Structures are given as structure tokens and as C-alpha cells.
Amino acid sequence: MIKGLFETHLYVENLERSIDFYGKTLELKQCYYEDDRRAAFFWIGKEKQSMLGLWEKPKEEIDIRHFAFECEPEWILNESVNYLKSRNLKCRNFLRDGTERPMVFVWMPAISIYFDDPDGHSLEFIGILQGKSTPQKEKIVVSYEEWLKIKQE
Structure with missing residues (x-):
């Protein structure tokens, strides 16, 4: 049945700033980027084990x-x-x-x-x-x- 949590997603105000933070500051490995949908994905730990998705939204839409x-x-x-x-x-x-x-x-x-x-x-x-x-x-x-x-x- 359920073995773990594979992915989580966050809305961010500035995708490039967040790519820099999660990629360079926290040293996560970026695995995908899609400019049309303003989204980026990162592996957390071992590849294909856990993933973080970032989606750009206006600040007022971010919880x-x-x-x-x-x-x-x-x-x-x-x-x-x-x-x-x-x-x-x-x-x-x-x-x-x-x-x-x-x-x-x-x-x-x-x-x-x-x-x-x-x-x-x-x-x-x-x-x-x-x-x-x-x-x-x-x-x-x-x-x-x-x-x-x-x-x-």
C-alpha cells in the first residue's frame, strides 16, 4: 500500500529566485523545468525517490x-x-x-x-x-x- 511521500508542491512568487534557493542554496538537484507552465522540479535525496515541485503564482495566490x-x-x-x-x-x-x-x-x-x-x-x-x-x-x-x-x- 502506501510506502512514503513521493512529491510535494509549493507556489512561489519568483520561479528563478526559488530555483536558485532550492538548487544552489539547499543543493537539491533540478530534474525538470517548464517555462510555459512556470514550473520546476527537484529531486530530494536520491533521484526518483522524492520530488519537490515549484509553481510560479502571483504573491496574493500563495498560501x-x-x-x-x-x-x-x-x-x-x-x-x-x-x-x-x-x-x-x-x-x-x-x-x-x-x-x-x-x-x-x-x-x-x-x-x-x-x-x-x-x-x-x-x-x-x-x-x-x-x-x-x-x-x-x-x-x-x-x-x-x-x-x-x-x-x-
């Missing part, structure tokens, strides 16, 4: 969306923030501690960091962590260090 790129947890923890900053992208978390460090959703568990594309779509790098889900009544988002303590309990 802001969210999706997440699956990444290795170690890369998110150790390199993702520098990766984003080196591309002049501001990252965020839900820790409310004034930091830009990755956070952990304890109920999955998964490590994550958020950022935006040029149209304001909310993007995320996320990686599933080893271990059992840990439902917490008080906190569902914690720092990686706090998650390591919870994990040992």
Missing part, C-alpha cells in the same frame, strides 16, 4: 506551507546551523531560550531545526533519533542535552 527534509540526526546536531548560517538563512527552534540550536520532539523522538524559503514557506531539517518515544506531559520540545537525560530515565 504559506510547511514541509521537512529528512536528514541524518548527527548532521542536524553538529552541522545544520552552520550550514544554514553559511547560506545567510536564519534558523529557529521552539525552545524559547534565545538560541538557534536544534531541538528534540520527545514524542517521536526526532531532532529538528526550522528555517524559511524566500516566499516564507516554513522548512525543516528533521532526523529520527534512536530510542523509544517519550511522551512528556510538561515538555514536548527539549534541547538535545535534555533529551539525553530523559532518554536515560
Whole structure:
């Protein structure tokens, strides 16, 4: 039956700007472009495994969306923030501690960091962590260090 999510699509205000962002900034491989329909497609990860479609529309017709790129947890923890900053992208978390460090959703568990594309779509790098889900009544988002303590309990 269903094995995964193959593709997702976003409306963007300026197709060339978005091609530059997803192709050069995020280093996705462009696999198709159609000027007549003002559309571009990118492979996410391995070719023919997952695809992102971009469609140019007037700004007033764009609804802001969210999706997440699956990444290795170690890369998110150790390199993702520098990766984003080196591309002049501001990252965020839900820790409310004034930091830009990755956070952990304890109920999955998964490590994550958020950022935006040029149209304001909310993007995320996320990686599933080893271990059992840990439902917490008080906190569902914690720092990686706090998650390591919870994990040992």
C-alpha cells in the first residue's frame, strides 16, 4: 500500500529566485523545468525517490506551507546551523531560550531545526533519533542535552 511521500508542491512568487534557493542554496538537484507552465522540479535525496515541485503564482495566490527534509540526526546536531548560517538563512527552534540550536520532539523522538524559503514557506531539517518515544506531559520540545537525560530515565 502506501510506502512514503513521493512529491510535494509549493507556489512561489519568483520561479528563478526559488530555483536558485532550492538548487544552489539547499543543493537539491533540478530534474525538470517548464517555462510555459512556470514550473520546476527537484529531486530530494536520491533521484526518483522524492520530488519537490515549484509553481510560479502571483504573491496574493500563495498560501504559506510547511514541509521537512529528512536528514541524518548527527548532521542536524553538529552541522545544520552552520550550514544554514553559511547560506545567510536564519534558523529557529521552539525552545524559547534565545538560541538557534536544534531541538528534540520527545514524542517521536526526532531532532529538528526550522528555517524559511524566500516566499516564507516554513522548512525543516528533521532526523529520527534512536530510542523509544517519550511522551512528556510538561515538555514536548527539549534541547538535545535534555533529551539525553530523559532518554536515560
